[in-house]
Amino acid sequence: MSIELKQVSYTYMPKTPYEHKALDDVSFTLDEGSFTAIAGHTGSGKSTLVQHLNGLLHPECGQVLVDGVDLADSSRTGRQAAKEARNKVGMVFQYPEQQLFEETIAADIAFGPKNQGLEGEALAKRVKEAMELMGLDYAAYKDRSPFQLSGGQKRRVAIAGVLALHPKYLVLDEPTAGLDPQGREDLIQIICRLRKKWKLTIVFVSHNMEDIARLADSVVIMNHGQMAIKAAPQAAFEQVGILQAAGLQEPQMLHLLHRLQAVGLPVKADGIQLADGIHAIKEALSHAK
Amino acid sequence: MAFIKVENLTHIYHPGTPQESVALDKVNLSIEAGEFVAVLGTNGSGKSTLARHLNGLLLPTEGRCFIRGLDTCNEQELWQIRQQIGMVFQNPDNQLIAAVVEDDVAFGPENLGMDPQEIRAKVNASLQAVNMAKYRTFAPHLLSGGQKQRIAIAGALAMDTDCLVLDEPTAMLDPQGREEVLRTVQKLHEERGITIVYITHFMEEASVADRIVVMDKGQVAADGTPREIFADVPGMKKCGLDVPLAVEVVWQLRHQGIKLPEDILTEDELVEALEAYTCQSN
Ligand SMILES: Nc1ncnc2c1ncn2[C@@H]1O[C@H](COP(=O)(O)OP(=O)(O)OP(=O)(O)O)[C@@H](O)[C@H]1O
Numbered sequence: 001m002s003i004e005l006k007q008v009s010y011t012y013m014p015k016t017p018y019e020h021k022a023l024d025d026v027s028f029t030l031d032e033g034s035f036t037a038i039a040g041h042t043g044s045g046k047s048t049l050v051q052h053l054n055g056l057l058h059p060e061c062g063q064v065l066v067d068g069v070d071l072a073d074s075s076r077t078g079r080q081a082a083k084e085a086r087n088k089v090g091m092v093f094q095y096p097e098q099q100l101f102e103e104t105i106a107a108d109i110a111f112g113p114k115n116q117g118l119e120g121e122a123l124a125k126r127v128k129e130a131m132e133l134m135g136l137d138y139a140a141y142k143d144r145s146p147f148q149l150s151g152g153q154k155r156r157v158a159i160a161g162v163l164a165l166h167p168k169y170l171v172l173d174e175p176t177a178g179l180d181p182q183g184r185e186d187l188i189q190i191i192c193r194l195r196k197k198w199k200l201t202i203v204f205v206s207h208n209m210e211d212i213a214r215l216a217d218s219v220v221i222m223n224h225g226q227m228a229i230k231a232a233p234q235a236a237f238e239q240v241g242i243l244q245a246a247g248l249q250e251p252q253m254l255h256l257l258h259r260l261q262a263v264g265l266p267v268k269a270d271g272i273q274l275a276d277g278i279h280a281i282k283e284a285l286s287h288a289k
Numbered sequence: 290m291a292f293i294k295v296e297n298l299t300h301i302y303h304p305g306t307p308q309e310s311v312a313l314d315k316v317n318l319s320i321e322a323g324e325f326v327a328v329l330g331t332n333g334s335g336k337s338t339l340a341r342h343l344n345g346l347l348l349p350t351e352g353r354c355f356i357r358g359l360d361t362c363n364e365q366e367l368w369q370i371r372q373q374i375g376m377v378f379q380n381p382d383n384q385l386i387a388a389v390v391e392d393d394v395a396f397g398p399e400n401l402g403m404d405p406q407e408i409r410a411k412v413n414a415s416l417q418a419v420n421m422a423k424y425r426t427f428a429p430h431l432l433s434g435g436q437k438q439r440i441a442i443a444g445a446l447a448m449d450t451d452c453l454v455l456d457e458p459t460a461m462l463d464p465q466g467r468e469e470v471l472r473t474v475q476k477l478h479e480e481r482g483i484t485i486v487y488i489t490h491f492m493e494e495a496s497v498a499d500r501i502v503v504m505d506k507g508q509v510a511a512d513g514t515p516r517e518i519f520a521d522v523p524g525m526k527k528c529g530l531d532v533p534l535a536v537e538v539v540w541q542l543r544h545q546g547i548k549l550p551e552d553i554l555t556e557d558e559l560v561e562a563l564e565a566y567t568c569q570s571n
């Protein structure tokens with residue numbers, strides 16, 4: 001099972017002076033169990049792209065298939081299946097305010113599972129579980145308003161609301177933006193754990209090359225509405241030209257190692273994570289002696 | 290006289306209700322004219338609450354907040370205070386109000402009573418500074434997340450104030466965009482002596498400031514130069530924060546017996562130190 005994008009194009013405000021082609025002939029497949037990162041410059045079409053994955057936007061041309069079902073199918077026979085397919089995809093928006101609306105945090109998180117038909121004890125359990133996953137103490141937060149929180153706390157509530165759905169496909173649009181360093185790390189650990197436990201298929205919009213490197217098995221790089229490349233992160237990071245054209249930069253550690261090479265240090269520049277980089281530098285220093 | 294002086298500032302949201310929350314707890318802080326201060330702290334530590342006191346958007350539950358000696362609690366002085374502080378809010382949606390980008394950016398200067406010609410020049414220059422000139426006639430709410438953030442920054446720049454307060458201005462930007470915004474802020478600081486209060490979760494960004502203030506549970510937990518603050522690597526991590534990559538690398542290498550100077554802060558300094566290290570051991 002998978003999500004398939006087939007030659008998807010999308011234009012905002014067609015036939016107006018503000019017409020803007022935000023997606024231009026994008027095709028790729030997200031296999032079940034895969035972890036795909038999406039990166040690209042501001043305005044490159046990332047959010048537009050991910051909003052196609054749960055049918056919030058429908059392609060102007062092309063198709064989005066979730067487990068073989070066309071999300072845009074509005075025929076009498078296909079409508080129900082399309083709705084069910086859309087419900088398999090949980091989506092965390094770029095700004096948490098875009099998805100918070102209930103009066104209390106507990107009600108907000110309960111909204112989705114309730115719509116799925118959960119009630120009573122089972123519903124309460126879901127809400128508690130999701131809040132605990134996101135480090136939100138149930139007793140302390142359940143009755144608070146989701147709007148009276150700090151930016152990072154709102155983000156945690158928004159993510160909890162989606163986790164409470166137990167989605168099969170989890171789509172996160174810049175989920176670590178606004179989280180403090182520990183909070184980022186915690187979120188990444190949670191995502192990794194749930195990926196295994198719930199056998200999730202994940203799509204993750206991010207500007208953080210280190211996170212992409214350690215999490216994703218492939219990265220889609222967007223540039224002006226087009227897919228510039230879809231490749232394993234390591235391979236993508238070697239395409240420095242493509243990265244730069246898309247507003248991105250090579251991972252920081254790689255950048256450091258390349259600079260050390262440039263001043264004549266014999267380092268191997270293949271590490272992205274801290275430990276690899278430290279190791280490479282130590283090796284080089286002992287050789288230089 | 291300090292540009293910003295915060296005395297014993299306490300802020301309690303919804304006091305006396307079950308939602309009561311102490312966001313600032315007896316904060317004392319003084320920022321001189323021309324300083325570039327980065328503010329770090331975990332989620333909920335009180336950074337945005339502090340920022341909103343600096344232009345009187347929030348008023349103290351206890352204590353005082355002075356801008357160039359003017360008291361935010363004094364209604365007559367509030368207008369004057371707001372003229373001196375350009376604000377960029379954490380979520381640009383709270384800031385973008387007009388139907389068209391250029392009107393939005395012009396809103397601040399218009400409120401200051403700038404003359405129309407000057408406003409036009411300021412709007413052009415600030416849109417250019419954030420690389421958004423070609424979106425001037427667009428509707429702000431139809432822009433991408435990062436584009437909105439740039440417009441919010443342009444709006445603050447256009448006010449041409451002596452002080453800018455920026456609340457996570459680069460959270461939604463791509464890496465090149467982040468660098469551009471930081472460079473713009475640095476330039477304003479260096480060339481025009483603008484006072485900067487810069488809230489961020491990016492340690493690298495904080496390291497270019499003159500001074501870092503670390504907030505923790507509504508209090509100032511540490512206050513010093515970037516070198517001083519980042520010297521305590523385990524301490525920063527323990528309170529949920531981090532250090533720039535160069536600092537971390539030096540810290541780890543030193544712990545593994547490689548004698549590098551301990552006060553390295555930037556990548557440039559690290560490259561230089563490693564180069565020197567290999568030369569001297571040859
Ligand atoms: N509702 C809309 N109406 C018109 N144009 C839009 C709308 N939403 C987005 N756009 C435009 O489409 C392009 C792609 O926007 P999108 O939000 O997909 O970008 P993004 O890659 O997510 O950017 P960011 O990193 O800034 O969030 C942008 O140029 C944007 O201005």
Ligand SMILES: Nc1ncnc2c1ncn2[C@@H]1O[C@H](COP(=O)(O)OP(=O)(O)OP(=O)(O)O)[C@@H](O)[C@H]1O
Pocket residue numbers: 147148149150151152153178180302303310311312330331332333334335336337338339379
């Ligand atoms: N409108 C509000 N009503 C009630 N409590 C609030 C409100 N806004 C913030 N708080 C609380 O005040 C504390 C400080 O919030 P603040 O927004 O200042 O944090 P912050 O340091 O900016 O965090 P972040 O990094 O997540 O943006 C938090 O515990 C938060 O829950």
Ligand SMILES: [Mg+2]
Pocket residue numbers: 046047048094173433434435
């Ligand atoms: Mg986006």
Ligand SMILES: [Mg+2]
Pocket residue numbers: 150151152336337338379456
């Ligand atoms: Mg904040």
